[in-house]
Amino acid sequence: MQKILIILSLLPLSINATAQETQKYAQAPDGGEAHIYKTVGKVKLPLYVFNPKNHKNKEKIPAAVFFHGGSWNGGSPAKFEPHCKYLAERGMVAITVEYRVKTRQNAKIEDCIEDAKSAMRWVRANAGKLGIDPNRIASGGGSAGGHLAACVAVIDGCNAKSDNLKVSPKPNGMVLFNPALAIAKSKHFPEAINRRLGRSKKLSDRSHGPLEEISPLNFAERKQPPCIMFFGTADNLKAGADIYVDVSTKAGNDCKMVSYPDQKHGFFGYDQAGGKYFKLTVQEMDKFLVKLGWLKNS
DSSP: OHHHHTTTTTGGGSSOOOGGGGSSSOOOOSSOEEEEEEEETTEEEEEEEEOOTTOOTTOOEEEEEEEOOSTTTOOOGGGGHHHHHHHHHHTOEEEEEOOOOHHHHOOOHHHHHHHHHHHHHHHHHTHHHHTEEEEEEEEEEETHHHHHHHHHHHOOOOOOTTSOTTSOOOOSEEEEESOOOOOSOOTTSOHHHHHHHHHOOTTGGGSSSOGGGGOGGGGTTSOOOOEEEEEETTOTTHHHHHHHHHHHHHTTOOEEEEEETTOOTTTTOTTSGGGHHHHHHHHHHHHHHHHHTSSOOO
């Protein structure tokens, strides 16, 4: 109960601010082929495509699209550069996305979701040019980016007027690193928790409308693609994710959590703990993708 009470308490502070957040654009990853997937006003939003060696566009191989964390406030697509390079070496196309955030474009959370859906649609629409199987595209991300990677699967709204709505943004698999899945009141919470969340202003000023409409937990019963997520047991966001897994699984979805004792939020980073948990979580991600038939056993 105590963990659930503080699900929201660390969200806006979960990733430390960086110098990049004061710039118009985020830090680009080292490597990756840049493409502009969307233009909003004067803002051109890039994504970065990492290809396997000797990859040809006539091929149809699986892909993963990653969204960085940063509390919808900042962050950089460079965060998932190591994951993209790993998957490219394993034979998948891997993509890391820049989207609008508060510190750079004064974006609301719905704007972030809209950009994530635009990126997924762009990748699927350009699958032939990228050598991707449009029916094997995973969404992935960490923290707020994990929230976006779940939203593209379960939330129907937040579609850009410029998007071709005939192209689905829904992924065929989800790989989520300590995602923010419970950011508002929910029928799955006790009433005392909902009263507390209803009084919270921590995120409500960051959205265009009701947070309940953009909290993945409220849509966990919907049909979803296979999902794996990773959490440290000392992460306050885990309590909401535990409920998400339970609700999603009871609804017939394949939804699994792998947890790591005593680890806090952001533990999975390449630059954290000497890369120990990066390696462990990537190994589990690999097993998940092998199980889907997207990768061969290494």
